[in-house]
Structures are given as structure tokens and as C-alpha cells.
Amino acid sequence: MDTTFWLDKWDRRETGFHETSPNPLLTENLSVLNLKPGASVFVPLCGKTLNIGWLRSQGYAVVGVELSPIAVLELFEDLHLTPHTTKVGALTCHAAPGLRIFEGNIFDLDADTLGKVAATWDRAALVALPKEVRARYAAHVTALTGDVPQLLVTLDYDQQQVSGPPFAVSGDEVKTLYGTAYRVSEVVSRPTSVKGKCPGTESLWHLSPVFGS
Numbered sequence: 018m019d020t021t022f023w024l025d026k027w028d029r030r031e032t033g034f035h036e037t038s039p040n041p042l043l044t045e046n047l048s049v050l051n052l053k054p055g056a057s058v059f060v061p062l063c064g065k066t067l068n069i070g071w072l073r074s075q076g077y078a079v080v081g082v083e084l085s086p087i088a089v090l091e092l093f094e095d096l097h098l099t100p101h102t103t104k105v106g107a108l109t110c111h112a113a114p115g116l117r118i119f120e121g122n123i124f125d126l127d128a129d130t131l132g133k134v135a136a137t138w139d140r141a142a143l144v145a146l147p148k149e150v151r152a153r154y155a156a157h158v159t160a161l162t163g164d165v166p167q168l169l170v171t172l173d174y175d176q177q178q179v180s181g182p183p184f185a186v187s188g189d190e191v192k193t194l195y196g197t198a199y200r201v202s203e204v205v206s207r208p209t210s211v212k213g214k215c216p217g218t219e220s221l222w223h224l225s226p227v228f229g230s
């Protein structure tokens with residue numbers, strides 16, 4: 018994963034990927050996960066997404082991992098929270114009621130450090146990674162979370178017209194990446210525009226563990 022690329026994005030405020038409201042694919046479909054009250058949701062490569070605040074407002078705890086210290090700082094500021102900060106190996110953990118964010122590279126996070134979570138919400142992590150990293154990422158998240166269910170958002174489009182990120186990820190690739198550990202079901206598929214330049218398809222996938230968590 019090109020960490021410098023993403024750190025520079027935040028330094029230069031090139032954060033067009035940051036949404037200005039909670040994502041409707043999450044708010045309209047979270048019930049698919051059948052989460053218990055107070056359950057923990059893992060949000061990889063979370064930035065300062067407003068989905069975190071929305072999940073907390075619904076009574077869930079959130080655990081995220083984010084490379085950029087700028088994003089982490091602004092996330093807590095936006096939520097009006099003052100985190101307790103500790104070093105955990107190569108990572109820095111910022112914790113407040115109902116929220117833990119690990120600052121650093123997701124590949125430095127292990128399952129013991131993450132702790133038990135009930136589900137994963139991935140809107141912008143898989144599609145942020147080039148093809149040569151995606152298999153490693155998918156396997157890592159599966160190992161981290163113990164095969165808990167996921168809601169995964171992907172984009173599919175002609176990358177000859179627009180270069181990523183976000184990168185194009187087909188349904189076939191989703192099934193290749195996750196099909197061993199999960200039952201892969203497409204929940205929503207809808208047309209979209211990629212960077213305002215190229216038509217594409219945005220899909221929401223429900224990944225249900227084959228062997229249980």
C-alpha cells in the first residue's frame with residue numbers, strides 16, 4: 018500500500034472521497050447484518066467518515082483504522098470527543114466512549130489488538146487499493162475480524178477512461194477475493210458517475226461467513 022500517496026492526499030486536502038453525509042447504502046441496509054445493540058463495527062481505512070458518527074448514534078461501537086493523523090484528529094474534533102491516546106506497537110490508539118481508532122498502516126494491526134467485532138463496513142477501503150494489494154487486504158481483514166459479516170461497497174467502470182483510485186472492482190473479483198470465507202450476495206446495484214467523467218456501477222455486497230465467526 019502506497020502510504021505516502023494517501024498521506025499526501027490529506028496534506029493537500031485532496032479528499033473528494035470524503036462524503037458530506039452518512040452513506041445511504043449503510044443507513045438503508047445496515048439491518049442486513051442483524052447486529053445486536055452495542056455491537057462493535059470495524060471500519061477499515063476510515064478517514065473521518067460521517068458513517069462513524071451515524072453508527073454511534075444508532076447505539077453501536079466503532080473500531081477504525083486510518084493512516085492519516087490529520088483525518089484522525091479531525092474525526093474526533095468533528096464528533097466533539099477528546100480521545101485517550103496510547104501506543105500499541107507500530108500503531109497509535111485513540112479511544113473515546115464507543116470509539117477506537119488505530120492510527121497507522123492497517124497491515125500493522127492484528128486480531129488481538131483489534132479485539133472482537135461483530136461486523137465490517139467497507140465503503141472506501143477495498144476500492145482505494147490497487148489490484149496487486151487487494152488480495153492481501155481482503156485476506157487480512159478476514160483474519161482480523163474472524164470472518165464476521167461485512168457490507169462492502171464497490172465500483173465497476175472502464176479504467177481506460179478514468180484511472181483510480183477509486184479502482185474498478187468487478188463482481189467476479191469480489192467473489193474471488195471473498196468467496197472462500199463468505200457467501201457473497203449483491204444487495205444493491207445502481208448506476209453512478211466516477212469522478213464526473215465516466216459511467217459506472219456502484220454495488221453493495223453482503224458477505225456472510227460460511228463457517229461462522
